[in-house]
Amino acid sequence: MSFEPKNSAVKWVEERLPIMGMLHHALYEYPTPKNLSYWWTFGSLAGVMLVVQIVSGIVLAMHYTPHVDLAFESVEHIMRDVNYGWLLRYMHANGASMFFIVVYLHMFRGLYYGSYKAPRELLWWLGLIIFVLMMATAFMGYVLPWGQMSFWGATVITNLFSAIPIVGESIVSWLWGGFSVDNPTLNRFFSLHYLLPFVIVGIVILHIWALHTSGSNNPTGVEIKDKQDSIPFHPYYTVKDLFGLAIFLIIFSAFLFYAPNYMGHPDNYIPANPLVTPAHIVPEWYFLPFYAILRAVPDKLGGVLLMFGAIAVLFALPWLDKSRIRSARFRPIFKQLFWVFGAVCVGLTYMGGQSADGNIAEIHGMVPVMIDGIAQMKDGVPLMEEGVTFAVTNVLVARILTVYYFLHLLVLLPVIGLFEKPRPLPASISEDVLSKTSPVKEADNA
Amino acid sequence: MTTTTPVEEDGVTRRDFLYVAAGGLSAVGAAAAIWPFIAQMNPSADVLALSTSEVDLDGIEIGSEITAVWQGKPVFVRHRTEGEIKKAEDVVIANLPDPQSDEERVIKPQWLVMVGVCTHLGCIPLKEQGDYSGWFCPCHGSHYDTSGRIRKGPAPKNLVIPPYEFLDDNNIRIG
Secondary structure, eight states: OOOOOOSHHHHHHHHHOTHHHHHHIIIIISEEETTOOGGGGHHHHHHHHHHHHHHHHHHHHTTOOOSTTTHHHHHHHHHHTSTTHHHHHHHHHHHHHHHHHHHHHHHHHHHHTTTTSTTOHHHHHHHHHHHHHHHHHHHHHHHTTOBHHHHHHHHHHHHGGGGSTTTHHHHHHHHHTSSSSOHHHHHHHHHHHHHHHHHHHHHHHHHHHHHHHHOOOOTTOOOOOSGGGEEEHHHHHHHHHHHHHHHHHHHHHHHHHHOTTTTSOGGGGSBOOTTOOOSSOOOOGGGHHHHHHHHHOSSHHHHHHHHHHHHHHHHTHHHHOOOSOOOGGGOHHHHHHHHHHHHHHHHHHHHHTSOTTOEEEEEEEEEEOEETTEEOEETTEEOEEEEEEEEEEHHHHHHHHHHHHHHIIIIIHHHHHHHOOOOOOOSSHHHHHHHTTSHHHHHHHO | OOOSSOBOTTSOBHHHHHHHHHHHHHHHHHHHHHHHHHHTTSOOHHHHHOOOEEEEOTTOOTTOEEEEEETTEEEEEEEOOHHHHHHHHSSOGGGSSSOOOTGGGOSSTTEEEEEOSOTTTSOOOEEEETTTTEEEETTTTEEEOTTOOEEESSOOSOOOOOOEEEEETTEEEEO
């Protein structure tokens, strides 16, 4: 069904710039596997969230002032005085969280169904680049309200670069434009926070281009073999995505209208104070797993390297996973390890939100009185006091989870790919879909 | 066939040379053009100008401290007690993560002046806390002793001693 315009005006344009044909091709002629589940909705939801963030961000920038003396006030001005300012700001702040939720689900979908494997390695890479750009954008955006968490989050994250040997300190002062996070820092973060979303749009176009070159993966992981396996994107998946969007918007609205500060931190309603660090610094929830990895390492450079390494290792995933079977449905061992890995990521997220020196579990009893690591004696007998006799520290738990994160990606994935005996693959997507009703298949899925 | 470019004996033509020369010079030119766009992010002249702060030590009681501001950073000025000084001096230096004697860190032992920025990731440590009764950074759990030396936790270095001098018995200038 090639594009042949009837309207003479469209024809005139099409001969000079074949843009309508390109869109027609992408929507009607793009063959989409007919068995895509709702796990395939998160890509388009991420696209919707990018648009929501750009539109709400542009209008917020009309009322915001990027200056240390005025930034906090201007955000309060948006909240109290600007028409619908509260709605736009809450939409933008909660929108960031929603964007990350759908992107994380989109990524775990890719992990489960092996969507990163050949020939989709570049598609996976472009997605990871979008993820990294999103994190940079979100981080700089969180600095703009100039509250306590804004300021100290900016201080901690920019200081990560001071771990680089020799040039680290110079890089940090270059990032700051001074000797600490201050007005130059706020100003440039505003500039870059406005720029990066448009860079993301550019990469998203490449991401979709790469997607349309290789075609969508699907729950079987088996490629489309003939016309029986596919349906046109429009109207079948436009409708399915719209239904997914409706459900998603209900959840988004629940946060936006009923719990707009649930995912924020109350300390960010205190104006930034460069002389007082809040007792408990936590980044936004979507950074917590990486923050937990950073804190799990007792060495500064080591912590920073491992934290960035946790993202960098994902770029190597297409080559680390040795199995040629894509979908976890046909990989009994990988399927279980996937859920363990998912739980570890959730665990890291939880640990990232806990205090650095606390214990997750402890047993109380009598312990010797220690001062500067020396047991205090009285008449040759150690002094005793009520205390913690045995503790599972937060740091220990974070370390175990960190080790498992890397163990899964660097050791388990390559090894099980070599030894795992996969279940038989369906001959085609069609065959798999039709066999769904057979009793054998149902027992298999139970 | 006629050649307009004479070929040298080793096969290198004048055109090859011009390609490399023009390409090389373009690369240098591009780098020179990019530099202002990178260097603009470094501290500007007015930021660099605010480089010293004076602190009046009068009224800082023994066992208390104030936080001064120098280059936008907090500077702890602590009037140490005899106990704190003794504790700082009694430490076996060889075992420290960043070995430094207490003597090297003070001009007058009763006055400890240091940048109050954790050398891990830049938070401000809390005074009179942690396992060594010095400072404790709440962000990632670094413990500093009564000389501001790192003893435990992720921070790699001791709290930084800024350049400072005594103007008289009760006044110092930092920077």
